[in-house]
Amino acid sequence: MTGQFTVRRIKAFRPRFAELVDDALDRMEQAGGPVDLMTAYALPLPSLVICELLGVPYEDRADFQRRSDTMLDLSLTMEEQLANAIAMNAYMGGLVAVQRSDPGENILGMLVRQHGDDLSDEDLTGIGNLLLIAGHETTANMLGLGTLLLLRHPDQLALVRDDPTVVNGAVEEMLRYLSIVNNGVIRTATEEFTLAGQVIRKGERVVMSLPAANRDPALLSEPDRFDVTRRPSAHVAFGHGIHQCLGQQLARMELRIALPALLRRFPGLRLAVPYEDLRYRVLAPVNGVLSLPVAW
Ligand code: HEM
Numbered sequence: 001m002t003g004q005f006t007v008r009r010i011k012a013f014r015p016r017f018a019e020l021v022d023d024a025l026d027r028m029e030q031a032g033g034p035v036d037l038m039t040a041y042a043l044p045l046p047s048l049v050i051c052e053l054l055g056v057p058y059e060d061r062a063d064f065q066r067r068s069d070t071m072l073d074l075s076l077t078m079e080e081q082l083a084n085a086i087a088m089n090a091y092m093g094g095l096v097a098v099q100r101s102d103p104g105e106n107i108l109g110m111l112v113r114q115h116g117d118d119l120s121d122e123d124l125t126g127i128g129n130l131l132l133i134a135g136h137e138t139t140a141n142m143l144g145l146g147t148l149l150l151l152r153h154p155d156q157l158a159l160v161r162d163d164p165t166v167v168n169g170a171v172e173e174m175l176r177y178l179s180i181v182n183n184g185v186i187r188t189a190t191e192e193f194t195l196a197g198q199v200i201r202k203g204e205r206v207v208m209s210l211p212a213a214n215r216d217p218a219l220l221s222e223p224d225r226f227d228v229t230r231r232p233s234a235h236v237a238f239g240h241g242i243h244q245c246l247g248q249q250l251a252r253m254e255l256r257i258a259l260p261a262l263l264r265r266f267p268g269l270r271l272a273v274p275y276e277d278l279r280y281r282v283l284a285p286v287n288g289v290l291s292l293p294v295a296w
Pocket residue numbers: 050130131134135136138139142180181183184185186210236237238239240241242243244245246247248250251
């Protein structure tokens with residue numbers, strides 16, 4: 001699927017994304033503050049994008065957003081998770097059936113056209129679910145927590161708002177500093193080796209803490225300091241190696257456009273509740289703020 005997510009493909013989608021951003025900002029402006037930035041901006045944008053790319057009807061968002069929230073809630077029982085997975089598969093299975101009979105101009109349609117004989121309906125359902133969840137949960141939480149981080153650092157917020165040359169580096173620094181995905185895909189050791197004095201045997205499973213790696217003093221100096229003007233580091237917020245994030249160019253494009261556009265439209269953007277009152281996702285593989293009331 002990498003062909004669908006190349007820098008070139010993502011670049012072609014930029015004008016459409018800029019339109020979606022403007023529409024969302026217009027709606028926020030018309031509604032007037034305070035609004036919850038998560039529901040007004042951070043969640044709708046990546047959801048709209050992945051729906052368009054994948055071929056998922058955006059009208060269904062309330063249901064699939066609820067199901068993916070449930071999937072990422074690690075406090076639920078196995079029975080609750082299983083019931084949710086069955087509902088997710090039934091929904092995506094229905095979309096796959098539609099694309100099988102009439103493949104559209106979207107990723108599912110492309111997979112049917114180009115690889116339809118090799119991929120079963122279960123394969124396509126799995127791919128569709130993975131992209132739908134990964135495509136909106138992650139970027140949405142980066143937009144929410146990223147905005148909060150900038151609001152806590154007004155001097156750096158001003159740089160991101162006013163200096164277009166800072167934006168790309170700022171997004172990398174936010175990805176590193178926030179490290180919203182706690183650990184990458186679990187790997188299995190194919191041979192015995194020793195890492196930092198710890199013997200890892202063949203067949204053992206290895207979980208890597210991405211936030212710890214991204215705050216490693218061996219990676220950069222003063223890792224706990226947030227600085228949008230740093231030279232971008234080789235962070236691992238998107239993982240590493242063959243399984244590193246498929247959607248990273250898409251996520252970067254979305255963050256590079258959506259963050260400065262929000263700050264420029266509302267130069268007086270501020271939290272509408274005390275910082276101490278904010279609540280965060282806990283027991284979830286992706287960090288985030290539950291709601292982010294803002295005014296301007
Ligand atoms: C800021 C946003 C995002 C972050 C921080 C993020 C982070 C990650 C991380 C840490 C991994 C595991 C990589 C590894 O273990 O080496 C991953 C995998 C993946 N991500 Fe993302 N992601 C983001 C956005 C997206 C988007 C927008 C999409 C899809 C449109 C996406 C699709 C995927 C897929 C399909 C994988 C699995 C790749 C594989 O197993 O080969 N991600 N992501």
